[in-house]
Amino acid sequence: MHSKNYERWICEACGFIYDEAQGDPDSGLAPGTCYADIPEGWECPLCGMRKSDLRLLTDSPAGDLRKTEHIKTPDRCECRGGAEYIVIVGAGFAGWSVAEALRRIGSSAPVLLISSCRGDFYSKPSLSGALADGKTAQDLIYEDAFSRAQRLNIQIRTDTPVIQLDPSRKRLITSHGSIAYGKLVLALGAHQRELALRGNAAHNVHAVNDLADYMKLRQKLDSGPKLVTILGSGLIGCEFADDISGAGHAVTMVDPNHWPLSRLLPEEMAIDLQKQLNDKGIVFHLGTILTTLEYSAGRYRAVLQNGVTFETDIVVIAAGLIPNTGLAERTGLKVDKGISVDLQMQSSISDIYALGDCASVEGTVYSYIEPIKHQAETIAENLTGQRSLFSKKPTIIKVKTPTFPLAACQIRKTETRAWTVVERQEHGCRMELTDEHGELAAVAISGFEKLAARELYKYCM
Incomplete structure (x- = not known):
């Protein structure tokens, strides 16, 4: 079925690969459906983002996505930043999204991304679905860190943990020396909650x-x-x-x-x-x-x-995950459930921004792909002189359990649990939760053959 005329596209939100040769049959796109023929209402099956969030994989022909082991690692970057630099700490989805957003809106500002690990770009949501799909861990890497940095025209320092932050001097202390910044973005992620276990194998989890x-x-x-x-x-x-x-x-x-x-x-x-x-x-x-x-x-x-x-x-x-706030706490940044930021995604200290799993926007941590992408866009616009505010919209949560597909959306917080079945079919149902005022607070759907995020948006928006 593959042809040299077919192309591959990557979802910039989650890393999903749309192969024109294979199509997306579960969403109604037959094999051979080209990007131009994808309807505007199509959604990424992993994260629910739109057709416009797909980017052409120009270096990777259909059926032959280039892997990291084929990439020659360049010499270590020695960039020390500077007053003109936007420095991003963290090379997960959140950190890379800020760099992508800056270049997407036309910013040519010098950017340095610092990662405590290799920094390769992969789809974290795919970790919990790779085994049954027959994918190896290496298959999940969509772009190595250095190729991605080169494409975005940014500097990257990998395997470089940040130890200390000095806002008064606008400097970071890392395992490889100090780095100066003009604007700083913290995309520090989160870590798994530790459990108190007994026994001689308590550490083997x-x-x-x-x-x-x-x-x-x-x-x-x-x-x-x-x-x-x-x-x-x-x-x-x-x-x-x-x-x-x-x-x-x-x-x-x-x-x-x-x-x-x-x-x-x-x-x-x-x-x-x-x-x-x-x-x-x-x-x-x-x-x-x-x-x-x-x-x-x-x-x-x-x-x-x-x-x-x-x-x-x-x-x-x-x-469950615990936001990585240690660096922020040692620095004196305000921390509640995460690093406290306002709707501009700026922390309690000017010129320091935070997003993703480590950030708390007016008391709420947004840990899903779609809101993090919007946070990155908000930060990029504010870093380039625009005044942009993060819009706290309800998030569609799609549970990747093929045995029993699920999706839910919380519209507003409520302590009530008055869920009502509004529709039931042989293999699934729709349920709604109302708050103490009788207003719709959440919607959940299960088991339907085609579980599209847009089915929830009409309830949630």
Whole structure:
């Protein structure tokens, strides 16, 4: 089916690859559908972004996406920044998005991006769906850091942790010396919540929060069928459970809540999800926690608070993320749930901005692709002299559990749990949550054959 006339496009929000030769049959795009023929209403199946967020992969012919191992790593960048520099700390989706946004609006300002790791660009949402798709960890890298930096005409320093920040002198202290900045953007991300475990194997758990973590997990999973225990049945936990079980591993989930995705879904819909995953062989231990992990005779023994014990080969933590605020706190920046920023995405100290998992916009942390992309655009516009405000719109959350597709949107905060079924079909339903004033507060849909974000937007906007 592949032809030299077909092209590949990458979603700049999440890294999804649209291959014209393959199309997107689940969204109604037949194989051979060219970019020009994609309807404007099409949405990225991973993040819900639009056709306009796709960029042509000019260096990668269809069916032959270039991988990092083929890239020659250049000599280490020695850029020390300067008063004219915009310095971005963090090479995750948030950090790269600011650099992309600056160039997209025509800014030629010198930019230095600093990463504590390799900084390669990959789709983090794809980590929890790669196994069943037959993708290796390397397949998830869409562009190596140096190629991406070259394309954007920015400087990048990889494997360079930032140790200290001195706002009075506008300087960063890193593991490779000091760096000056004129404007600073903090895209520090978040880390997995640590759990208090007992036992001689308490430290042998996997926290999968980036590509390096995922590579370590895959090394174990790829060696043969395993007994996998996942701590946490939230968004990431359920996605990993569905994916890992689909690759032939036996999965057990442990969560202190009484139904999966308890913060996102109504109980009735969550129970439907649990039944579907049960039918797939996934075992749930809800209303309890893992207290002890012991290793003996080549296998781990898990002990739960309710007294249940079982054997396992791998334990994965998916118990929620904690914003990385240590650098900000040591610097004296205001911190609440994350680094506190206003609607311009500026922190309590002028010329320092923050976004993504590490930032708290008027008390709310926005951890999903779509709002982070909008935050990056807001920062880019403010860095170039425009006055731009981040719009706090409801976020469509699509749960990547192919066994039972789900999506939800919280419109406003409420303490009520008065969910109502408004439509039910054989394999799914739509439910609405109303607040104490009778206003629509949230919408959730499940199981429908085509689960498009636009179906929720008409409720949420």
